Each structure stands twice: as structure tokens, then as C-alpha cells.
Amino acid sequence: MKLELRGITKRFGSLVANDRIDLVVEPGEIHALLGENGAGKSTLMNVLYGLYEPDEGEVVLDDVPVRFAGPGDAMAAGIGMVHQHFMLIPVFTVAENVMLGHEETKGGALGWLDRRAARRKVAEVSSRYGLAVPPDALVADLPVGVQQRAEIVKALTRDAKVLVLDEPTAVLTPSEIDDLMKVMRRLRDAGTSIVFISHKLKEVKAIADKVTVIRRGKVVGQPSPTASEEELASLMVGRQVALTLEKAPANPGDVILDVRDLRVVDDAGVVQVDGVSFQVRAGEIYAIAGVQGNGQTELTECLLGVEAASEGSVHIGGRDVSQASVRDRLRLGVGYVPEDRLHDGLVGGFTVAENLILDMYDRTPFAKGVGLDLRAIAGNAAERIDEFDVRTPSGGALASTLSGGNQQKVVLAREMSRPLKLLVVAQPTRGLDVGSMEFVHRRIVAERDNGTAVVVVSTELDEVLGLADRIAVMYRGRIIGELPAGASAQEVGLLMAGSTSQASAAAGARGSGSGDE
Amino acid sequence: MSETPVTDVASSSPQPGGPPSRARRAAIWLRSTHPVMLTALAFVASIVVGGILIVITDTPTRKAARYFFSAPGDTFSKAWHAVSQAYVTLFEGAIFDPHTAFKGTFWQALNPLSETLLNATPLILGGLAVGLAFRAGLFNIGAQGQLIFGAIFAGYVGFAWHLPVVVHVIVALIAGVVGGGLWGGLSGWLKARTGAHEVITTIMLNYVAVYLLGYLLTENGFKRSGSNQAISRIVDSNARLPKLFPEPLRVHTGLIIALLAAAGVAWLLNRSKLGFQLRAVGANQFAARTAGMDVGRNYVVSMVLSGALAGLAGCSQILGTNTAITQDIDAGIGFTAITVALLGRAQPWPTVLAGILYGAFQAGGVTMQSRTGTPIDLVNVLQSIIVLFIAAPALVGAIFRLRGTASTSGQQLAKGWNG
Structure with missing residues (x-):
């Protein structure tokens, strides 16, 4: 189906979120919508999905103008959306989630749910596009990547001809991203139009057939996907952006942070951090990579003292702070940037x-x-x-x-x-645009150059590789490898997926010393 | 909670060719969802709804309505009479009464205002108590129990001890503050220690306080000897809060205490370290904890302070308005305090105004009932409807076709915690 947005304008009070936006998505095309946070991408997609009514302009499907009063209309017209935050019920199976809201029943007035039909449908759609989604698994038991594919199945079983993926890679591991891209290509080849919303340049370049860049509510260009990352970034931000972080080699001093055999068991009795040990010196950035949910959150909270360790110790500047309160640790010169700034930071x-x-x-x-x-x-x-x-x-x-x-x-x-000895930064640029990212990274490096020991926890591979003087990878609560600064994306990526063949190599790297040059 | 107006009035409607005229700006403001405007409109709406209720319940109007189609004017004039009489007497009882004002002394003319302020005093203190706890992230439903405990402590010191003038009343006030603070602090401690929800514990401790008082009123040493009634001994005259004006005006120094308390709470919340901490914990306990604040300790401290304010309301009741403790010493103040805090949006000075408004309703309601026969319950209906409209600003917005339906702090308060 051909999707056309013509002159869409959406205002909120005096703010113009979308300013006469034109967009054409041909059948069987992956169209990337590239823009910083707040550029108006989500507003535009909410207009398309019937959540907002545009002040001006129209949505045209296969040359027929349509009006959607709500998402139900949009779905019926063949538009499917996979939100950044999944709309799945964790205690239901995939099949139950897929049938939700479109339940097929049998038995006439009795209205028994036809679970078998739903299961069959999921299996059929899933095998046709190679999605590998088990219909009978509980959503809560599935990895994030599979949950996302379940969302895609949900849209496809409702005959979506246009699929909108809103920042789909934000929650995925590098290998899951590869899988998602395969799925996207397969869908495209089967004739589905895909709108891919992202602010990650690498992914856009890798997958998009066409790119539309939005800045401050306006379309500012339709560069070719073969354009360089720098070109895309400057179009997106509106000025020249340095994508590669320039930093001098680290000049490590004394050991500031010394973590020994740290173990954290959460309230539910699950071991979240499982015997982690590492040291960070003054003037170096120790980056902890890993897919979300492998114990990094608990580890950083334990460094601050918000979370209690069940075993092991934390020394800061030679002092055992394992029993110290959050306030005492802050007074000692710990700076802490939590991963969820609205929840914990502000x-x-x-x-x-x-x-x-x-x-x-x-x-x-x-x-x-x-x-x-x-x-x-x-x-x-x-x-x-x-x-x-x-x-x-x-x-x-x-x-x-x-x-x-x-x-x-x-x-x-x-x-x-305030004067710091140790700075712990979790997900420093989560949800930030390219311009802010650059700024945040420079400040972190500046803090390192001041002689502060810095721990950066990030799920973004590029960020880890760009910032780190030493890289650790966390997997299932353990540090399964430490690599020196120059490590390749592939090495780190494999470790993030828990690859054991790499773990031995990594163990070698750890054994051979601290890894700084 | 947000303290800024929801709609940015100045920028909401850019005018081509120069700034908007004053009239136009006023019109914009009137149609904005500014909290002050919203409160005023809620007040208007409740008066209208109250008027309808008066018409429905008024016997002459109902009789006239039976022959509505032969003489519709009769029904309307009776209805108008009923409504206007009720509201006029409400005003006369609460603010100024031309019937009596010119017959007695100057002070007698001020009697309605005095009654309003007398009723307002414990409501202000109770409203401050609930509001302070709310700012610290806690829903203190226990002002009733804390008030009763404050009254028990203050009353006991008042009638059982015999101290010199000035000293006695101060000691009694301190006792009341301690009593309320202990009872409130207990809920805070339970929450900090065990995670027990303060709504549950404060409600349950209300019952404990009510029945404990009932028990005390049967005990010798507390109970008035020689009386069959459940009433305590009489508070020493040295322990009473002095009246502010000559007879017959009943308003007493409790009002000054309430205003000082409001100033104190305002300073505490906005200008002090402790208040910063309480507000931070109230607005986002996770960020507060990450910033090194002790969330549990804050719960205890804020509930002690909240209970102490409610205890002061108890002092006003037992050392000022009344002279002995009875079973209904609380007189519904503990619960009305919640609505006062809601109307005052948990901010000290607006809470004072809300307390005075509710005090006026109560003072006027008595006069209204005695003179027109309109039941005093109507006042409760009016009070409830005002709060209902404030809790659901979209409702007022829809009725008056206001622009913007963004949430206000009042709505937030009504939605409650974690909302």
C-alpha cells in the first residue's frame, strides 16, 4: 500500500510540532524517519495512527484520502504500529496477546474464545516471514527481541500493509538488531511498507531505502541512504557535529574504586550481580557494556549504596564504604548519574x-x-x-x-x-539527540582528564567503544570479559550476547593485566 | 506539585498587530484554567447546584409546582424566595447581619465574622496538617485521631494540673502538640519501619483514638465527677486560650496560633532545609533517595509535624472553643480538614483562605437552618460539590467551556499518591 502524508500540520498551543510535512512511502519500501528527540517524529506518527487529528493536511492511502478517528480506524485501514514500549500483557501467551481486541469466538452466543484459530494464525504469520515467535509462550518469559517480533506478528495478523516501527532498536542487543533487520527486509520484499523511526545513523544507513530527515517539525531533506553519517547528522542537528569523540590516551593514577566479589540479590531472591570484581583508577574511564537487564542497574545502585550488597565489598579511595549510607558516599566524592533520570535523577x-x-x-x-x-x-x-x-x-x-x-x-x-573522586554514569545518552550526546561525552572525558575515576555503564556499543579506556562486558550478573580500549565492535558485541567462545579470549585479556596501554 | 498556572495566559493567543487589549486579555484569563479561576468557578457551580437542591427540597415550592401549568409564575417566585432566603441568611450568619447589627453594640455586629473565624481556626490547623503531609508524599487521613490525642493531652494538662497564668496555657499547648505529634508519628514510624500504608494506619488509629477517648470519659480522674454525661473535667481558666475581643465574640487566640502556624509551614516548606527534603521526598522519593536523603526518616518527621498541627487543632477545640472534652470534640474537623487542604492545594496561605471559607459555611449554615429551615446539611453538600469540581477540573472546564484541560495541582491532590 502506498502511504502519503500531505502537508500535515499539527500545533500544540503556540508550538508547531509538525509544519506542512509531506511524506511518501511506496509499497515495499523501508522509509527511515530520522530526527532528534522532539523533532516531531512521534507527533507525525500519532497523526498517522489516528491518535491526533491534524490541523491541516491529509493522510492518503493508495491515492484515497482517509480520516482516522482513532487507532481502530487506522488498524482497519492497514496501518500497524510497533511502539517503543510494547503493548503486550506479560501474563498472556503470544497467541492470547495477538487475539486481544480481535477475539474470534465460537459457540455462537456463548462466545468461547477460539484459541486454536489464534494459535494457528500466529504460527502461520510467524513462519511466513521467518519471525520464529512461539504462539504458546508467555510473553513475560520471552526475550525482548522476541516480544518485539510478537508485536510485529500482532500487526501483521491484522493485515497491516504499512508497518510503523518506533525506535525499535533501542531495546535490542546487537545480534537482535541484526535479526530485526532481516525481518524488516523480508517484510519489505513481501510488499509491506515500513516506516522506521530512529535517530541512530548507522541503522538508518544499513536498512533504509529512503530517508526523510525532520528537524523542528519540518522536513529538512531527503538524503540518500548512502550519505555519510556526518552528513546525516549535520542535517538532523542543523550544524556540524563531530561524531567521533576526540580524546587523549588515559593517564591512570591510583586505584580509586575497588569492587571485590560483589553479590546483589534482589527482593524476589534473584541474583542480579553475581560475584563482580573490578578496579578503576583515577583518570580512566571504565566502561561496562551489556544488554539491559544483566545486572548493570543493580551494580551501579550498589556502588552508590541505594541497593545493599549481600556479599562482597566496595572500597572508594581506599576506604571500605560497603556499609556507608548514600549520603556518606556522596560526601566522599562520588558523583552519580542514574540511568533513569526522571525516576532517580530529578x-x-x-x-x-x-x-x-x-x-x-x-x-x-x-x-x-x-x-x-x-x-x-x-x-x-x-x-x-x-x-x-x-x-x-x-x-x-x-x-x-x-x-x-x-x-x-x-x-x-x-x-x-563538586569535587569528585569517582563518577558513575549509567546510560549517559539514553534518549538524547546527537547534539546533546556530543556534549555529554565531552564532559565525561573532561572529568576523566581532571583525574576522576569514571565508570560508564551503557548498552550502546558505539558509546562504550568511543568513551572507554577499558571495557568490561556484563552478562547475567557477571563480568564475563574485560577488553582494552581498542577492542572491535564485534568482540564486544559477541560478549554482550554471552558468547562463551569469546569469554575465554576475554579471560585471557583480563589475565594479561589491566589492559591499559 | 506544580505551583505554576497551567495555561500561560500571556502567550496563549498571539495577536496579529500589537498586544491584545486589556479586555481581551481579561477574557483569555477568565477562560483559562488558572487555579484561582477554577476555584472561583467551582464555587459558582456549587452555588447553582445547591440552589437546585434547595428548590427541590423546599415544601412551598413543591406545592406550587403541583399547579405549575395553571400558574407557573408561582413556582418560580416560590423557588426564588427559597433560594435567595437560604443564601442571604447563609451570608448573614457568616459575615454581616443587618437585622441585628444596628441593635446591639459594635461588637455584636461583628458576631457573624467572629463565628466564622472561630469555626475556621481548627479547620486551618487541620488543613495545614493534611497539606504538610501531602507535600511530603503522605496522605494523612488521621487528622481526626491526632486532633483527639492533642485534645486529650492538652485537656488533661488543662484540668489536672494547676499552674500559674500564661505558663499553664503554654504547657497545655505543648502537651497538645506532643499528643498529636506522637499519634501522627506512630503512623509515620510504621510506614518507615514496615512499609504499612499510612492511609490504612491513620484511619485505623482514628478508631483507636475515638474509642480510647470514649473509655477515658468513663474513668475517674478524667471524667467530671457527679455528672452522668460522658464529659471530662473543666479546663482551668489559666489554661484557656484568651478571647481576642470582648463579649460576646467567641473567637480566641487559637486563630493567631493558626496564622502563625501557616506562616511557619510556609517558611518550613519554601525556605528551610527540612522543607526542601520533605518536598523532595514527597515529589519523587526515588530521586530523593539517590540524592542521599533518608526517606524513612522523612516519613516519620513529616507525620510528627502533621500530627502536631492536628494536635494544635485539638488545643483550639479544648482550650479555646470548648472548656471540656466530650465524645464529639473532633466535630468532623479531622475529615473536613482533608477537603480544606484539597481546596487550598496543600499550600499554606490558600489553605488559610479555604479554612475561612469553610468556617463561614459552618457559621452561616447554623443561622440558615434556624431562620429558614433549610437543613444545615445543604452546607455540607455545597462544601462537597466545590471540592468535587476542583478535584475534577475537566468538569468545570467543560461546564464553562474553558481552554485547555491540562491537569492542575488540585487534580493531582485528588488523584492521590502514585497517581
Whole structure:
């Protein structure tokens, strides 16, 4: 089916989220929609899916203008959407999820659910496109990549001719991304049109037949997929962007962080961190790679003291802090950037100025006796906003009104505004656009060059490779390999997938020393 | 919670060719969902709904409605009479009564206002208690129990001890604060220690407090000797909160305490280290914990403070308005305090205004019932409808065709925790 968006304009108050956007997706084409966060990609897709009504313009399917009152209309017209956050019920099987909302029944008025028909349908669609989705498995038991394919099956069983994938790779491992791309190509060859939303240049280049770049609600170009990453990035951001991080070789000093045999068991009794040991020296970046959910979250929380270790010890600057409170560790010079900044890093209902002192409000110069020095707080906010280029109307704006990149800058500004021994940064650029990414990476390297020991935890392979002076890979709660800075993407990728043949090589690398040059 | 207006009035409607005229700006503001506007409209809507209820329940109007089609004017004039009389007497009882104002002394003319402020005093303190806890992320449904405990402690010191003037009332106030603080702190401690939800524990501790008071009122040493009624001994005159004005005005220094408490809470929340911490935990306990704050300790501290404020409301009841403890010393204040806090959006000074409004309703309601026979329950209906509209701003928005349906802090309060 040919999809056409003609002159779509969508305003929210005075903000124009989509400004006369034209987009044509031919049948059997993978069309990448490339743009930074907040560029208007999601708004556009919500218009297409019937969630928003456009102020101007129209959606045209096979040369017939259509109007959707809601997602039900869009689905009926052959548009399927796979959201970034899956819309699956974890305690249902794949087949039950697929039939949900479109239940086939038998027995007339009795309305028995025809599970067999649903199962057959899932099996049929899944084998036709090589999706390998087991119809009877509980969704909760499936890996993320398979869950995503279940979402695709769901769309396809409803005869989707246009499939919208919203940032589909954000949650996948490198090998799962490869699998997804195979599936996308197969669907394309079978005649399905695919809209692929992303801000990851490599993936767009690898898979797209056509690329449309959106910036600030407008289409700014349709470069060829063969254009260089730098070209795509500068089109997306609107200025020249350095994609490769320039940094001098590390100059490691004393051991600052010493983690020994750390074990974390969560409330449900599951071992999340399973005997992890490593050391990080002053002035080096130790990057921990791994697919989400392999114990990195628990490890970083344990370094801060939010999560209690059941065994093992953490030494910071030679002091055993295993029993120390979060506040004590912060006082010792630990900076901490949590992976979920809105959940753990910021108070959304607080102003930017308040967030900038969230862990320093009770210290000079912000505290005055039992009271707060509002002038010092405002002064600090002005300085930090300036230094970190936080785009906010003022220090008095609520943190929840800022974009993701600016929220991250607020957290970084706060954590880096006091003398640090150790900086722990989890997912430093999750959800950030290319422009903000560059900034965040430069600040992290600058902190390293100041002589701070830095631990970076990331699921993004490129980020790990770009930042790291040493790379560790976590898999199922263990560090299954440590590699030196120059390691290839393939080596790290294989370890992230838990490949054991690589594990021995990695063990060799670990055995041969710390791995710095 | 958000304290900023939801709709940015200035920028909501850019005008071609110069800034909008003053009239147009006023019109925009009137149709915005600014919290103040929303509250005013909720008030208007509740008056209308209340009027309908008065018409329905008014006997003369109902009689006239039976021959509606032969003389419809009769029905309307009776309905108008019923509604206007009810609201006029409500006003007379709460603010100014021309019938009595020019007959007695100057002070007697102020009696309605005095009654309003007298009723408002414990409501303000209770509203501050609930609001403070809410800002710290806790739903304190236990103002009733904390008020009762405050009253028991303050009352006991008031009638069982005999201290010099000034000292006695201060000691009694401190006792009331301690009593309420302990009872509130117990819920906070249970939550911090065991994770027990404060809504459950505070409600249950209300029952404990009510029945404990019932038991105490049968005990010698607490109970008034020689009385068959469940009433305590009489508080020493030294322990009473002095009246602010000469007879017959009943408003007492509890009002000053309530205003000082509001100022204190405002300072605490906005200008102090502790308040920063309480608000942070209330707004995002995870971020607060990550920033090194002790979330459990905060729960205890905020519930102690909240209970202490409710205890002060108990003091106002036992040392000011009344002179002895009875079973209904709470008089529904503990629960009305929740709606006062809701109307005040958990902010100190708006809570004071909300307390005064509800005090006026209660003072006026008594007059309305005695003069027109309109049941005082109507006042409760009005109070409830106002809060209902504020809790569901979209409803008011729809009725008055306001622009924007973004959530307001009032809605957030109504949705509650983790909402």
C-alpha cells in the first residue's frame, strides 16, 4: 500500500510540532524517519495512527484520502504500529496477546474464545516471514527481541500493509538488531511498507531505502541512504557535529574504586550481580557494556549504596564504604548519574535551580543554619545553566518541562559541580539527540582528564567503544570479559550476547593485566 | 506539585498587530484554567447546584409546582424566595447581619465574622496538617485521631494540673502538640519501619483514638465527677486560650496560633532545609533517595509535624472553643480538614483562605437552618460539590467551556499518591 502524508500540520498551543510535512512511502519500501528527540517524529506518527487529528493536511492511502478517528480506524485501514514500549500483557501467551481486541469466538452466543484459530494464525504469520515467535509462550518469559517480533506478528495478523516501527532498536542487543533487520527486509520484499523511526545513523544507513530527515517539525531533506553519517547528522542537528569523540590516551593514577566479589540479590531472591570484581583508577574511564537487564542497574545502585550488597565489598579511595549510607558516599566524592533520570535523577515538580542542589541543599553555601540561602541557590543555577548550556527559560522552570537532553545536562551539571573522586554514569545518552550526546561525552572525558575515576555503564556499543579506556562486558550478573580500549565492535558485541567462545579470549585479556596501554 | 498556572495566559493567543487589549486579555484569563479561576468557578457551580437542591427540597415550592401549568409564575417566585432566603441568611450568619447589627453594640455586629473565624481556626490547623503531609508524599487521613490525642493531652494538662497564668496555657499547648505529634508519628514510624500504608494506619488509629477517648470519659480522674454525661473535667481558666475581643465574640487566640502556624509551614516548606527534603521526598522519593536523603526518616518527621498541627487543632477545640472534652470534640474537623487542604492545594496561605471559607459555611449554615429551615446539611453538600469540581477540573472546564484541560495541582491532590 502506498502511504502519503500531505502537508500535515499539527500545533500544540503556540508550538508547531509538525509544519506542512509531506511524506511518501511506496509499497515495499523501508522509509527511515530520522530526527532528534522532539523533532516531531512521534507527533507525525500519532497523526498517522489516528491518535491526533491534524490541523491541516491529509493522510492518503493508495491515492484515497482517509480520516482516522482513532487507532481502530487506522488498524482497519492497514496501518500497524510497533511502539517503543510494547503493548503486550506479560501474563498472556503470544497467541492470547495477538487475539486481544480481535477475539474470534465460537459457540455462537456463548462466545468461547477460539484459541486454536489464534494459535494457528500466529504460527502461520510467524513462519511466513521467518519471525520464529512461539504462539504458546508467555510473553513475560520471552526475550525482548522476541516480544518485539510478537508485536510485529500482532500487526501483521491484522493485515497491516504499512508497518510503523518506533525506535525499535533501542531495546535490542546487537545480534537482535541484526535479526530485526532481516525481518524488516523480508517484510519489505513481501510488499509491506515500513516506516522506521530512529535517530541512530548507522541503522538508518544499513536498512533504509529512503530517508526523510525532520528537524523542528519540518522536513529538512531527503538524503540518500548512502550519505555519510556526518552528513546525516549535520542535517538532523542543523550544524556540524563531530561524531567521533576526540580524546587523549588515559593517564591512570591510583586505584580509586575497588569492587571485590560483589553479590546483589534482589527482593524476589534473584541474583542480579553475581560475584563482580573490578578496579578503576583515577583518570580512566571504565566502561561496562551489556544488554539491559544483566545486572548493570543493580551494580551501579550498589556502588552508590541505594541497593545493599549481600556479599562482597566496595572500597572508594581506599576506604571500605560497603556499609556507608548514600549520603556518606556522596560526601566522599562520588558523583552519580542514574540511568533513569526522571525516576532517580530529578524531581520533575522541582525547579531547575532546586534540582541543581538536590544532593547539596544541606551544605554551604546553599544552607544557612536551618534555612536555605535562596540567593546562593539562584546564583548557582545561573552559573550551572550557563556552564552546561542548559536550554531553559530560567532556573525557575520546572525540570519536567525540559527536554530529555537538557534534563540530563541538569543532572550532569549537579553531579560535576563538586569535587569528585569517582563518577558513575549509567546510560549517559539514553534518549538524547546527537547534539546533546556530543556534549555529554565531552564532559565525561573532561572529568576523566581532571583525574576522576569514571565508570560508564551503557548498552550502546558505539558509546562504550568511543568513551572507554577499558571495557568490561556484563552478562547475567557477571563480568564475563574485560577488553582494552581498542577492542572491535564485534568482540564486544559477541560478549554482550554471552558468547562463551569469546569469554575465554576475554579471560585471557583480563589475565594479561589491566589492559591499559 | 506544580505551583505554576497551567495555561500561560500571556502567550496563549498571539495577536496579529500589537498586544491584545486589556479586555481581551481579561477574557483569555477568565477562560483559562488558572487555579484561582477554577476555584472561583467551582464555587459558582456549587452555588447553582445547591440552589437546585434547595428548590427541590423546599415544601412551598413543591406545592406550587403541583399547579405549575395553571400558574407557573408561582413556582418560580416560590423557588426564588427559597433560594435567595437560604443564601442571604447563609451570608448573614457568616459575615454581616443587618437585622441585628444596628441593635446591639459594635461588637455584636461583628458576631457573624467572629463565628466564622472561630469555626475556621481548627479547620486551618487541620488543613495545614493534611497539606504538610501531602507535600511530603503522605496522605494523612488521621487528622481526626491526632486532633483527639492533642485534645486529650492538652485537656488533661488543662484540668489536672494547676499552674500559674500564661505558663499553664503554654504547657497545655505543648502537651497538645506532643499528643498529636506522637499519634501522627506512630503512623509515620510504621510506614518507615514496615512499609504499612499510612492511609490504612491513620484511619485505623482514628478508631483507636475515638474509642480510647470514649473509655477515658468513663474513668475517674478524667471524667467530671457527679455528672452522668460522658464529659471530662473543666479546663482551668489559666489554661484557656484568651478571647481576642470582648463579649460576646467567641473567637480566641487559637486563630493567631493558626496564622502563625501557616506562616511557619510556609517558611518550613519554601525556605528551610527540612522543607526542601520533605518536598523532595514527597515529589519523587526515588530521586530523593539517590540524592542521599533518608526517606524513612522523612516519613516519620513529616507525620510528627502533621500530627502536631492536628494536635494544635485539638488545643483550639479544648482550650479555646470548648472548656471540656466530650465524645464529639473532633466535630468532623479531622475529615473536613482533608477537603480544606484539597481546596487550598496543600499550600499554606490558600489553605488559610479555604479554612475561612469553610468556617463561614459552618457559621452561616447554623443561622440558615434556624431562620429558614433549610437543613444545615445543604452546607455540607455545597462544601462537597466545590471540592468535587476542583478535584475534577475537566468538569468545570467543560461546564464553562474553558481552554485547555491540562491537569492542575488540585487534580493531582485528588488523584492521590502514585497517581
